[in-house]
Amino acid sequence: MLFSLLNVPPASASTAAGSGGAGAPGAGAGLAAAGVPAAARVPKRRPHVLREGAARALFGTAAALSIAAVALICLFLLANGVPAMAEIGLPEFLFGTTWRPAHDLYGIFPMIVGSLYVTAGAMIVGVPGGLLTALYLSRFARGRTGSFLRSGVELLAGIPSVVYGFFGLVIIVPFVRLFGPGTGLSVLAASLILGIMILPTVITVAQSALDAVPARYYEGALALGVDHEHAVFKVVAPAAASGIMAAIVLGLGRAIGETMAVVMVAGNMPIIPDSLLSGVRTMTANIVLEMGYAADLHREALIATGVVLFVFILLITMLLNVIRKRGEAR
Amino acid sequence: MTSFLKELANEMSVTAAAEVPGAAPAPAKMAVEHLNLFYGDFQGLRDVNLTFPENQVTALIGPSGCGKSTLLKTLNRMNDLVEGCRVEGSVLLDGADAYRTLDATDLRRRVGMVFQQPNPFPMSIYDNVAFGPRSHGVRAKADLDVIVEESLRAAAIWDELKDRLKKNALGLSGGQQQRLCIARALAVQPEVLLLDESTSALDPISTAKIEELIGQLKERYTVIMVTHNMLQALRISDKTAFFLLGEVVEAGDTDTIFSAPIDPRTADYVAGRFG
Numbered sequence: 001m002l003f004s005l006l007n008v009p010p011a012s013a014s015t016a017a018g019s020g021g022a023g024a025p026g027a028g029a030g031l032a033a034a035g036v037p038a039a040a041r042v043p044k045r046r047p048h049v050l051r052e053g054a055a056r057a058l059f060g061t062a063a064a065l066s067i068a069a070v071a072l073i074c075l076f077l078l079a080n081g082v083p084a085m086a087e088i089g090l091p092e093f094l095f096g097t098t099w100r101p102a103h104d105l106y107g108i109f110p111m112i113v114g115s116l117y118v119t120a121g122a123m124i125v126g127v128p129g130g131l132l133t134a135l136y137l138s139r140f141a142r143g144r145t146g147s148f149l150r151s152g153v154e155l156l157a158g159i160p161s162v163v164y165g166f167f168g169l170v171i172i173v174p175f176v177r178l179f180g181p182g183t184g185l186s187v188l189a190a191s192l193i194l195g196i197m198i199l200p201t202v203i204t205v206a207q208s209a210l211d212a213v214p215a216r217y218y219e220g221a222l223a224l225g226v227d228h229e230h231a232v233f234k235v236v237a238p239a240a241a242s243g244i245m246a247a248i249v250l251g252l253g254r255a256i257g258e259t260m261a262v263v264m265v266a267g268n269m270p271i272i273p274d275s276l277l278s279g280v281r282t283m284t285a286n287i288v289l290e291m292g293y294a295a296d297l298h299r300e301a302l303i304a305t306g307v308v309l310f311v312f313i314l315l316i317t318m319l320l321n322v323i324r325k326r327g328e329a330r
Numbered sequence: 331m332t333s334f335l336k337e338l339a340n341e342m343s344v345t346a347a348a349e350v351p352g353a354a355p356a357p358a359k360m361a362v363e364h365l366n367l368f369y370g371d372f373q374g375l376r377d378v379n380l381t382f383p384e385n386q387v388t389a390l391i392g393p394s395g396c397g398k399s400t401l402l403k404t405l406n407r408m409n410d411l412v413e414g415c416r417v418e419g420s421v422l423l424d425g426a427d428a429y430r431t432l433d434a435t436d437l438r439r440r441v442g443m444v445f446q447q448p449n450p451f452p453m454s455i456y457d458n459v460a461f462g463p464r465s466h467g468v469r470a471k472a473d474l475d476v477i478v479e480e481s482l483r484a485a486a487i488w489d490e491l492k493d494r495l496k497k498n499a500l501g502l503s504g505g506q507q508q509r510l511c512i513a514r515a516l517a518v519q520p521e522v523l524l525l526d527e528s529t530s531a532l533d534p535i536s537t538a539k540i541e542e543l544i545g546q547l548k549e550r551y552t553v554i555m556v557t558h559n560m561l562q563a564l565r566i567s568d569k570t571a572f573f574l575l576g577e578v579v580e581a582g583d584t585d586t587i588f589s590a591p592i593d594p595r596t597a598d599y600v601a602g603r604f605g
Contacts, residue, residue, distance in 0.1 A: 216449035220511070223408060224462040224518050225439025234465065239452050 074310075081307035084300030093304065099270040099286070101294070106301040110272045112308065114280040115256055117273060118190045118266065122255040125195025127248055130202030134247070137203070138210035139232045157200035165264030168193035173265055180277045185267030188276040193261050198251035205250055209243020210236060242327025246320055253316045257309070259284035283309045358422075359384040359552040360405060360441070360522055365419035367400060367576075369412065374400045376576045378419075382522070382569075387544060387553040389563035389584065392573030392599070398556045401573070402524050405554065406441040407434045423522070439466065442520035446527040448507035450499035450514070455491055458499045458510060462518035477517050484550075485513035486543050505536025512543065516551075523547060525555035529562065541566050560600055564588050572596045 085093050088106045096107020133153070141149060172192050177184030213236045221231035237244070259282075267279025268289060281289075287302050287309075294302055358381035367375035375397045382388045390398035403409045404421060407428060421428040428437050439462075450458050459478045460468075468474055478495070482488040487509040491502075499510055508528060515523060525544070529537040544566050547553055557563050563570055564584060571581035572591075580587060580596045591597045 214449075216445065216447060217451055219408065219411070220445065220449040220451065220514075221461070221465075222411070222435075223406065223438055223443040223445070224465065224514065225435050225437075225442075226462070226465040227435050230465055234461070235451055 077303060077307050077310055080300055081304035084297060084304045085307070087297060088301060088304075093301070094308070097272060101290070101298040101301070104297065106297070108283065108286065108301075108305050108308065110270050111281050111283045111286045111305065113272050114187075114266075115282040115284070115309075115312070117187050118194060118262060118280060118282055119252060119255045121187060121191025121276075122194030122198055123248070123252060125191055126198040126202055126251060126255075129195075130199045130247070130251065131206055131244060133199070134203045134206035134210055134244075135232060135237065138207045139228075139236060153200050153203050156196075157204070161197065161258060161260040162264075164193055164197050165261035168261060168265040176277065182277045182279070183267065184277075185265055185279050186277045187266070187273050187280045190262050190266040190280060190282075191276075193265055194255045194258055197258060197261060198254050201254050202247045202251040205247035206240070206244050209240040209247065212243065213239045242323055245323045246327070249316055249320045249323060253313060253320075256312055256316070257284065259288050263288060357384045358382060359424065360554070361422045362401070362404070363420045363422065365401070365404065365417070365421065367397075367404060367409070367418070368414075368416045370414040374576055375404070378576075378578050380571055380578060380581055382552055382554050384552050385548055385550075386568040387548050387555065387566055388569040388571065389567035390554070390556045390571050390573060391558075391560060391563050392579075394558075396573040397576040398571075398573045399526055400576075402443075402526050402554065402556050405522070405524055406438045406443050408438075408443065410434060439518050440520055441522040441524060442515035442518065443524040443526065444508070444511050444515055444528045447531055448504055448511050450502070450507050450510050452498065452500055454496050455499045455502070455510060456495040458514050459517045462514060466518060481513040481517040482510075484516050484547070485509045486539065486546075487513060503536070505532050505539065508532060508536065508540060509543070512540070512547075516547075520551065522552045522554065525553065527556050527558060530558060537562075560588075560602070572599060574599075 084106075088096075093106055093108060094112070095109050096105065097109050098105045098107045099110060133149075137146060137149060137153070168189060172189050173184035173186075175184070176186055176189045176192075179188075217235050217239050218231050221235040222228075226234075262282050263285045266281065266285060268281045268285050269279040270281045270286065271279070273280040283305050286305050290298070291302055360382040362378050362380050365375055365378040366373065378397075378401060380388075380401075390401060392398050400409070404417060405428070409415045409417065417429060420430075423432065423437065423440060426432055428441075451461060453461075456478055459481050460474045463474060463477050468477065479488060479492075482491060487506060490506065491510070499507065502510060508531075512523075512528075529540050532540070541562060544553055544555070548568075555563075555567070567584045569582065570584040570587040572579045572587060572593075572595075574595060580591055580593045587596060588600050591600060
């Protein structure tokens with residue numbers, strides 16, 4: 001906007017401000033306005049400018065509020081977490097393997113490893129099935145079967161995580177218990193339930209990427225005499241690769257941040273799990289389990305756990321942006 | 331000189347629309363007989379009878395919506411993708427019924443198609459050309475290298491692209507993309523090549539290159555092309571069929587259609603009085 005004002009002769013500057021406000025490129029709007037006789041535009045200008053100004057203020061405030069929320073969360077996390085990290089010592093905090101607040105031992109390495117294990121497990125469980133489902137919904141399902149499945153996926157996205165956790169506790173944990181020692185509250189159970197929970201994210205994002213692949217690629221493949229499956233797997237799916245990657249990364253973010261369902265099925269011992277059937281505590285579980293009664297350094301150490309989680313989410317978001325940029329570049 | 335002799339020979343065997351196919355001495359690579367096509371209730375083609383002689387270029391001309399592209403897509407069964415599309419009558423490739431005897435994928439391998447908009451896959455130039463052969467079971471790198479080079483040479487684009495085969499095909503110009511698509515179609519060694527207004531999205535220089543290319547391609551392939559450009563039809567086709575409202579008004583030697591059409595509607599169209 002400032003640019004457009006500077007580019008326009010002073011006499012028509014206010015006109016340009018009115019028309020340029022719609023978001024037109026500065027120089028172009030200025031030139032167009034300059035070509036119109038000023039008298040013809042002046043009477044209509046005022047209410048237009050007022051309305052636009054009000055809308056701009058409203059949207060600007062809304063945008064500012066959400067940015068402010070993010071900024072405040074960052075500020076809160078850092079202000080409370082960083083001093084704790086400093087007091088505990090960053091290496092001791094990140095790589096210490098013992099979490100025993102009663103003895104002032106705050107090593108969250110088991111929880112970092114736990115989060116990574118459970119998230120990786122969820123990816124292994126959820127991604128292949130999710131991507132194949134997306135392919136099926138986008139390119140194979142027809143008519144009523146397709147719309148039935150689509151609404152099923154939407155429903156899956158709407159189930160509260162505590163219900164997933166309950167399902168995990170009642171069905172998956174006893175099932176896992178069949179496979180070996182332990183209670184069934186384990187990495188495996190958490191991975192299975194998280195794998196199911198990320199399905200809707202992976203499916204819907206991957207499906208919209210697949211749906212967006214231009215028909216001419218598919219038709220071009222068919223015209224070479226290949227069959228439907230081949231055209232879908234070798235041309236359509238690779239063409240949607242960046243969208244599919246985005247689906248996987250969004251699923252990753254969903255899995256690493258999930259709390260309630262994991263707490264219910266993971267066993268929550270703050271130890272580095274030595275097998276799939278071993279109990280595990282994630283960073284999210286660590287915070288939610290102890291926040292209720294923690295005080296002083298213990299409380300701050302939990303917030304610092306949140307900082308580490310936040311850094312992970314930040315990395316995932318950056319990865320997502322890189323993938324999207326690459327997709328656009330193509 | 332030779333083309334004059336060939337035209338003289340062809341003149342003896344003009345295959346008019348209504349004539350029984352097979353009566354002409356020039357062997358018909360493809361033919362359609364009593365073809366009716368419906369999109370739901372709409373009839374897109376009405377009792378079309380045409381033969382497409384081997385190693386010749388047949389041009390389908392007519393105003394927009396006259397059914398010429400529809401016919402083209404019937405020849406390789408791309409119309410199968412259109413919901414509610416129904417075909418009556420027969421389409422023959424070497425006498426075999428394309429809808430009843432032949433498998434659609436097999437038909438499409440033998441009857442290649444180049445679309446109006448260049449549609450290279452979002453992958454490397456090499457992979458674009460190798461896609462078809464790979465899909466049909468050619469695995470050895472050495473064999474693929476040969477096919478890619480030959481196809482690009484046949485599409486008159488090898489010299490331009492040989493140093494950047496690994497680059498993404500979407501970075502090419504429109505004219506290069508279209509010739510790449512021709513190369514991609516040739517790589518599966520089709521017998522017939524369908525061109526659906528394949529130069530309409532291109533600049534005059536690219537168009538001239540592709541027209542020249544089509545003239546060479548007919549030595550090895552039977553070419554059937556849809557075009558809006560009557561001068562183009564006149565320049566490069568041996569046979570022409572004129573469509574109007576889903577019907578073939580007139581078909582025969584290109585020279586005859588343009589210089590001495592029998593039907594007054596053909597005369598009006600080729601003279602540019604409507605369309």
